[in-house]
Amino acid sequence: MxxxxxxxxxxxxxxxxxxxxxxxxxxxxxxxxxxxxxxxxxxxxxxxxxxxxxxxxxxxxxxxxxxxxxxxxxxxxxxxxxxxxxxxxxxxxxxxxxxxxxxxxxxxxxxxxxxxxxxxxxxxxxxxxxxxxxxxxxxxxxxxxxxxxxxxxxxxxxxxxxxxxxxxAFMYTAERKTKNLSVNKDLCIGCKLCEKKCPVGAIIMEGNHPVWKDEECEMCLGCLHRCPKFAISYGSGRSNKHGQYKNPYTKI
Ligand SMILES: Cc1cc2nc3c(=O)[nH]c(=O)nc-3n(C[C@H](O)[C@H](O)[C@H](O)COP(=O)(O)O)c2cc1C
Ligand code: SF4
Ligand code: SF4
Structure with a gap:
């Protein structure tokens, strides 16, 4: 197994x-x-x-x-x-x-x-x-x-x-705060994929856009990388310039 x-x-x-x-x-x-x-x-x-x-x-x-x-x-x-x-x-x-x-x-x-x-x-x-x-x-x-x-x-x-x-330990605790994540509502199409796939259920949809309901999450960045419109950013938005990634040899 x-x-x-x-x-x-x-x-x-x-x-x-x-x-x-x-x-x-x-x-x-x-x-x-x-x-x-x-x-x-x-x-x-x-x-x-x-x-x-x-x-x-x-x-x-x-x-x-x-x-x-x-x-x-x-x-x-x-x-x-x-x-x-x-x-x-x-x-x-x-x-x-x-x-x-x-x-x-x-x-x-x-x-x-x-x-x-x-x-x-x-x-x-x-x-x-x-x-x-x-x-x-x-x-x-x-x-x-x-x-x-x-x-x-x-x-x-x-x-x-x-x-x-x-x-x-210090870095992970600080970086794991969901206040670091944000959505660009102009790009988001309300598909709910981020809510559905979050491994710890930290996202809920409000007014057709994601809201991070928990103060902390795993910070796996799955929501950011999987969003079909690249509408989710981390921090000040440097992640926007660095692209999205999914392993090309499997479905996630
Ligand atoms: C929150 C976070 C922290 C990370 N920290 C490290 C790290 O300390 N060292 C490292 O080599 N890679 C780090 N990575 C990269 C991942 O470990 C690496 O890309 C991994 O293969 C992702 O696996 P997955 O695609 O199965 O989720 C980090 C990724 C994330 C999202
Ligand atoms: S995955 Fe992206 S487009 Fe879909 S609801 Fe979440 S933020 Fe919006
Ligand atoms: S970073 Fe991962 S754990 Fe945090 S909200 Fe996004 S999908 Fe969920």
Missing amino acids: ILYFSATGNGKYIAEQIAAETDDKAISIVDCIREGKYLFKDEKILGVITPTYFWRLPRIVTEFLEKLTIENCRYTFLLVSYGTSTGQIGTMAKEILKRKGQKFDAYYSVIMPDTWTPIFNLSNKERVEQWLNKGKAQLKTVIEDIKSNKRGDFIKNKLPKFVAALPS
Whole structure:
């Protein structure tokens, strides 16, 4: 069973590739949470795939791992997708599982286009393609390692704990405020996609436009990247110049 949290498709694509190569299933962590499914038993493989947010685990994945129980699974792994640095995400996951007397057999990473477009510019198609090609090559190796049940920590581009841990917690808390998100009502066509797809139900429609009803969300940027009219911005609007992104090899 390959479990994934994915806002813009990188993790979903990775999960689907691994599932296809290992004759297994890819399932969304959001669906598991909605169904209250936290126990995984007698699986041939149990993999958890997550994006890196501010050098750490997204809040929703942290909460999922805190509730996760793995019983009698033959091979387990965590795979993180990232754009620039994985920071301390692997250590964070290890510590959560250790507190419960559990562990993953292996920790992997795969680079993918960085969807934090308040900073990174994904409007250049060639650059995005180069990023994707690098990721596809890494994924190929990781899949071979998973098939041979390799054990160990193979996460790349980490940062030391003293550099990453505190600033990343502080940054994620600040950047996760929904007041950072806004809609351009002139562009919005009221299609409700943002409301329907938000993994934590943070959006409601009011007067045919989205309103962020919760003070905080995951800040996955799924609403910004998936909007058919690119009507959603982050912060002062720098994200508007940096394009939208969805992984081209899957549907999200
Ligand atoms: C809120 C947010 C924070 C991010 N922080 C990091 C980070 O600290 N390091 C990094 O390498 N990539 C970071 N990224 C990029 C994502 O981890 C990366 O693009 C990932 O592949 C997205 O996966 P998805 O398409 O499955 O959602 C961030 C993206 C978002 C939306
Ligand atoms: S997805 Fe975009 S166009 Fe559709 S309702 Fe949301 S903001 Fe408006
Ligand atoms: S409001 Fe947008 S950024 Fe926040 S969790 Fe929902 S889809 Fe992601």
